Amino acid sequence: MSSSDGGDDGSASSGAGSGPVVLGSKPIEDGFSQLRVTDLANGGAANDGDGEAAAAEGSGGREGIAAEVGEVEDGGAASARAGGRSEIEEIGEARVMWRSNSEGEGEAQGSPSSSGYAGERGSSSGGSGIGEEEGEEEDEIEEVRSDAVSDSQAAWMPGKRHVMQDDASISWRKRKKHFFILSHSGKPIYSRYGDEHKLAGFSATLQAIISFVENGGDRVKLVRAGKHQVVFLVKGPIYLVCISCTEEPYESLRGQLELIYGQMILILTKSVNRCFEKNPKFDMTPLLGGTDVVFSSLIHSFSWNPATFLHAYTCLPLGYATRQAAGAVLQDVADSGVLFAILMCKHKVVSLVGAQKASLHPDDMLLLANFVMSSESFRTSENFSPICLPRYNPMAFLYAYVHYLDVETYLMLLTTSSDAFYHLKDCRMRIETVLLKSNVLSEVQRSMLDGGMRVEDLPIDPLPRSGSLLPRLGQGRPVTDSQESLKEAYAGIGGPAGLWHFIYRSIYLDQYVASEFSPPFNTLRQQKRLYRAYQKMYASMHDKGIGAHKTQFRRDEHYVLLCWVTQDFELYAAFDPLADKVWFSLSYYFFFQMFRDSCLLFTKL
Numbered sequence: 385m386s387s388s389d390g391g392d393d394g395s396a397s398s399g400a401g402s403g404p405v406v407l408g409s410k411p412i413e414d415g416f417s418q419l420r421v422t423d424l425a426n427g428g429a430a431n432d433g434d435g436e437a438a439a440a441e442g443s444g445g446r447e448g449i450a451a452e453v454g455e456v457e458d459g460g461a462a463s464a465r466a467g468g469r470s471e472i473e474e475i476g477e478a479r480v481m482w483r484s485n486s487e488g489e490g491e492a493q494g495s496p497s498s499s500g501y502a503g504e505r506g507s508s509s510g511g512s513g514i515g516e517e518e519g520e521e522e523d524e525i526e527e528v529r530s531d532a533v534s535d536s537q538a539a540w541m542p543g544k545r546h547v548m549q550d551d552a553s554i555s556w557r558k559r560k561k562h563f564f565i566l567s568h569s570g571k572p573i574y575s576r577y578g579d580e581h582k583l584a585g586f587s588a589t590l591q592a593i594i595s596f597v598e599n600g601g602d603r604v605k606l607v608r609a610g611k612h613q614v615v616f617l618v619k620g621p622i623y624l625v626c627i628s629c630t631e632e633p634y635e636s637l638r639g640q641l642e643l644i645y646g647q648m649i650l651i652l653t654k655s656v657n658r659c660f661e662k663n664p665k666f667d668m669t670p671l672l673g674g675t676d677v678v679f680s681s682l683i684h685s686f687s688w689n690p691a692t693f694l695h696a697y698t699c700l701p702l703g704y705a706t707r708q709a710a711g712a713v714l715q716d717v718a719d720s721g722v723l724f725a726i727l728m729c730k731h732k733v734v735s736l737v738g739a740q741k742a743s744l745h746p747d748d749m750l751l752l753a754n755f756v757m758s759s760e761s762f763r764t765s766e767n768f769s770p771i772c773l774p775r776y777n778p779m780a781f782l783y784a785y786v787h788y789l790d791v792e793t794y795l796m797l798l799t800t801s802s803d804a805f806y807h808l809k810d811c812r813m814r815i816e817t818v819l820l821k822s823n824v825l826s827e828v829q830r831s832m833l834d835g836g837m838r839v840e841d842l843p844i845d846p847l848p849r850s851g852s853l854l855p856r857l858g859q860g861r862p863v864t865d866s867q868e869s870l871k872e873a874y875a876g877i878g879g880p881a882g883l884w885h886f887i888y889r890s891i892y893l894d895q896y897v898a899s900e901f902s903p904p905f906n907t908l909r910q911q912k913r914l915y916r917a918y919q920k921m922y923a924s925m926h927d928k929g930i931g932a933h934k935t936q937f938r939r940d941e942h943y944v945l946l947c948w949v950t951q952d953f954e955l956y957a958a959f960d961p962l963a964d965k966v967w968f969s970l971s972y973y974f975f976f977q978m979f980r981d982s983c984l985l986f987t988k989l
Contacts, residue, residue: 550582561628563644563683566591568621569664573672574679580669590625594618606634617641621660622648632916633923636693640686643751646774647682650751651675654778681758682751687912689731689750693922694954696889696896697746700732701836706827710735713818717797717811723782724798725815728753729828734793745775746894752784756794762786766812768805771798787812789819793828836900839883882963884943885914889954913942918956921947925954 549556556578564583565574570591572580580587594616597604607614610629615637617624624641652671659666686692702710714725714737724744727734731753738744752771756762766787773782785797785808795815797808819825885905889896905911917938925936925947938945939961948955 546577547579549578551578551586553578561630562626563641563679564590564623564625564627565644565648566623566625567660567664567666567668568595568623571665571667573622573668574676576680576683590616591623594623605638613637615641617645619645620657621664622657630916633920635923635927636919639693640683643682643686643692643747644679646747647679647751647754648672649774649778650748650755650772651678653772653781654774678755678758682754685750685754688915690887690896690898690915690918691731691746691750693919694887694889694896695746696894697749698732698896698898700729700734700828700831701834702734702827702831706822706824707735709822710819710824711737713815717815720807720811721801721804722797722799722808722811724796725811726752726796726798727793727815727819728796729793729832730757734824734828744773748773748775752796756784756786756796762794763788766809768808770802773798785809785812789816789825790829792832793825837897838900838902839885840902842883882960884958884960886955886957887918889956891951891953910942914958917943917945917958921945921956925949 546556551557559577561576563574563576564572564587566572566587568591570584570588572583572587574580575583575587593607594604598618603618604616606616611631612627612629613632613634615626615628615634617638622645624645626637626641628637652668656668656671659668691697710727714727714735717725718737718739723739723742725737726744726749727736731750733749736744736749752773755771761767766785768783768785770781771784772778772780776782781802782798782800783802783804785799785805786794788794795812797811799808801807885899885901887896887898901911905914921936921938925933934949936945936947941961944959944961944963946955946957946959
């Protein structure tokens with residue numbers, strides 16, 4: 385298909401294989417609030433009047449559908465079931481990116497895991513483990529009135545908000561980032577804001593756009609309308625859409641849709657597609673009942689958790705002996721028939737052990753941890769719940785035994801057997817006894833209190849010649865007189881060489897470590913700005929269209945960003961904009977030496 389401009393009238397024409405495509409006589413106006421397709425006629429839009437009948441039809445056969453999907457409840461324990469290359473068509477303000485049918489759906493997903501980010505600290509009543517809202521003014525709502533209270537000043541609450549809003553609400557249309565899940569018939573399944581049923585007409589419009597393009601032999605990937613991006617992801621009979629004006633890269637938004645789809649598969653498995661094959665009007669909402677808090681927690685993590693784009697997870701800093709003790713007892717359990725044994729503290733891994741030849745993808749780790757932490761029932765009692773790991777096997781259920789050992793530390797034992805509850809309970813009791821006797825749990829609590837790595841605690845000399853490269857996390861290390869003079873020179877600007885923040889990712893281990901936020905990143909808004917800057921650099925460095933490159937510098941009025949990618953690791957760092965560029969080059973070696981063989985920050989699988 386050849387690319388061409390749509391002209392001033394915002395329209396174009398197309399056949400199935402070449403030429404521009406007519407989206408309609410009316411342009412996309414006022415962001416996405418006036419998104420309409422006027423001449424699709426029978427382009428596949430769902431009839432809104434079918435909603436109630438379809439819902440009744442779906443609920444009438446619910447028991448059979450649940451069996452089809454593989455829904456399992458264990459009677460011996462409380463179940464915690466939470467229920468070619470593309471081308472660009474420019475059409476006036478709107479631009480549409482197409483993907484040819486030869487391009488598969490198995491593109492890289494946007495990543496998973498966690499760090500010591502502000503959004504992770506604290507806990508909420510909904511059990512998400514995520515603390516204060518991290519500057520949601522970026523994702524949320526533009527000010528409707530001058531005296532409005534910024535969302536960044538309010539605590540993030542789990543679950544869906546603004547449920548009474550619909551697409552006619554001014555405040556709903558001013559939200560900066562929306563997510564939608566709908567079926568191929570246009571039936572709404574989930575929306576970040578508002579009542580899904582009140583958004584049936586809007587969902588039908590989104591479905592009509594997708595169907596119209598598919599009828600022409602293409603797939604719509606992206607629509608640009610002014611500052612807004614409308615990103616589409618088609619997964620069989622499930623459509624996912626993100627509408628955003630946050631200036632995040634397309635690749636990041638698409639990766640976030642992939643994670644939302646993965647979270648849905650974790651709850652239902654991919655075999656839910658068969659339900660749509662039998663009944664195109666099937667209503668999936670009852671099967672996802674009570675999972676709004678799970679999706680909202682995942683979406684919230686897109687604003688603070690580097691794991692959502694790094695495809696890596698982070699570990700809780702622990703001493704070598706402590707981590708070895710935890711790994712040894714988990715290995716004993718894995719040898720007794722457990723597929724995966726995972727000990728976690730919030731979003732951070734303490735130890736992970738898998739059965740022989742079994743590996744857990746970081747995306748699955750992220751989705752599983754989010755599912756557990758955002759479900760209050762997991763905190764109140766031991767649970768045995770069916771789950772699906774989309775990267776491990778999207779068509780089959782595993783069974784997860786989950787038990788909180790203290791307020792923040794929990795154990796997950798995964799098995800393929802649906803009647804293994806009592807065996808896993810015995811395993812948990814053995815593990816808990818060993819962890820208490822070996823003081824692993826007390827060391828985990830101490831590490832959480834100490835906090836993560838801070839740039840102020842890093843060695844002043846970027847080329848140390850002896851001694852430990854890593855100070856004890858949460859504590860300063862003694863410095864010499866010469867180092868003290870250097871420290872005074874950098875007073876007020878973070879760590880050595882004017883370093884303000886960094887993320888280091890080990891490619892071999894699929895793990896990363898990030899420093900805690902410290903001055904000048906004092907506010908949630910500043911922290912989110914840096915997070916988005918890292919996100920853009922990651923997308924730029926991994927852009928297949930421009931080819932791989934090893935280093936990248938970006939300088940603005942806030943900071944200098946450095947990205948360095950090798951076959952072994954990736955480094956993303958923020959420096960004082962006035963720092964000497966010579967120090968940047970020295971920092972390469974500094975970070976490589978510091979993290980290369982660290983057992984304190986990484987777990988060896």
